[in-house]
Amino acid sequence: MEEDRRKDDEDNKLALQFMDSLHNYLSLTHSLSSTLRQGWLELASAKHSMGTSRVNTSVLDLKSHSASTTLKITENDDGTQPQFTLQKWVSSEHESTKLEDKNEHPQDSDTKSSDNDEVRKERDKSLSVFGVLISPKLRATQLSFEKALETLIDIANMRSSVLNSFTQLHKEVEDTKE
């Protein structure tokens, strides 16, 4: 009886975990939609402010260059739940392992300040295809799409969590039937 109650508690916990994950997944999807809408409108606003000759696809850089943001996928021990991590604004002058080192060690205020400067420089470098003296609206657009990218990664992680919870729940239900 004690064992049955413990099993019921575990099933309830799994069910709640699944429902929470699903709720968060739907919230994040809604958040992504509104962030992207804001980003597109800000881009139109930047085009309106700076002119269509300055903000258009024909000024984008086709020279080969390293990505400023990369995605890292890791899996847990049993390979059931992949984890997605965004490494944003990796400087082209430094190796990507630098960011990983920063995540492992505690940072003091000087380090944080120099990191912020680096991130700001990478952001400016990314926007420099449109010119150096650009409207604040274009910078706001960049931040919106950056936030959308972060939300996408959260959605991917949440989806991974939903699928994992669902698999575990399904397995429990199957075991119960047996």
Added chain:
Amino acid sequence: MYGFEALSFNIHGGYLEAIVRGHRSGLLTTADYNNLCQCETLDDIKMHLSATEYGPYLQNEPSPLHTTTIVEKCTLKLVDDYKHMLCQATEPLSTFLEYITYGHMIDNVVLIVTGTLHERDVQELLEKCHPLGMFDSIATLAVAQNMRELYRLVLVDTPLAPYFSECITSEDLDDMNIEIMRNTLYKAYLEDFYRFCQKLGGATAEIMSDLLAFEADRRAVNITINSIGTELTRDDRRKLYSNFGLFYPYGHEELAVCEDIDQVRAVMEKYPPYQSIFAKLSYGESQMLDKAFYEEEVKRHCLAFEQQFHYAVFFAYMRLREQEIRNLMWISECVAQNQKSRVHDSVVFIF
């Protein structure tokens, strides 16, 4: 002498002044904008514009429409009006009309040079150039590696040649050099246009001085705000401001050291004509600054039509038409993105 233009202006300029006033009456009204703002799709916008002077330019465009198509076709209307006036104009009006297009020429030069630096196809870049700023050897810009070559190979035979004296270097072109070149050229162009209008004298000089001074002041504010937080030094920023306008020279000294929007506001509020612009904005806000400037610009350009026998009406008409095209672009984007609630964020009514 100012005041006697009525005796002789109509001999050479009367026909074209009548033409441009006719064009002015064809600008979209508030009722037109209200109809456009209620459109659900871009095809609805095309249908509403078919009853305006843009109708013949959009009628053959197939669905589905794109916002860039609407802007391109409406720009063709402006180009046709301009070319008709230019081919009918005699000196000095023809030179005055050519001056109006040098800003677009500078934008096209910078677009080609930037695109080439980014290894874009030249044909693709030429399609994006503004038609009012085209010249014969524009495609040759793609072969230049630095500003000296840019000048020697291409620009020496264009109207922009005199403006290059301040920015010729042998440094390879990069994003910062190109930006400084853009702003230095535009500064030289504005100052040259200002001197030309002063030489014309009379009502043209008086009205154009006001309009160009506003343009110079607005550029100074935009350069200041856009350079906050960038690598552009204070000295370099100061060098990009034009040597005329209400802010020249003391306002420029203060703007050069501004580090945020509130400091810019503090500078501008010392000048009564610009107090009304920042009165519409809350502290720390810069999003609506563009609209405030455009509204002020439209007001000044509309006032130019209150007086006769001067060339400023041509300049004012071109700028009002460009504002109208910007309005149409914004309305189209809001309709296409299903964000009609934001349409009044950037539309500036002309009448």
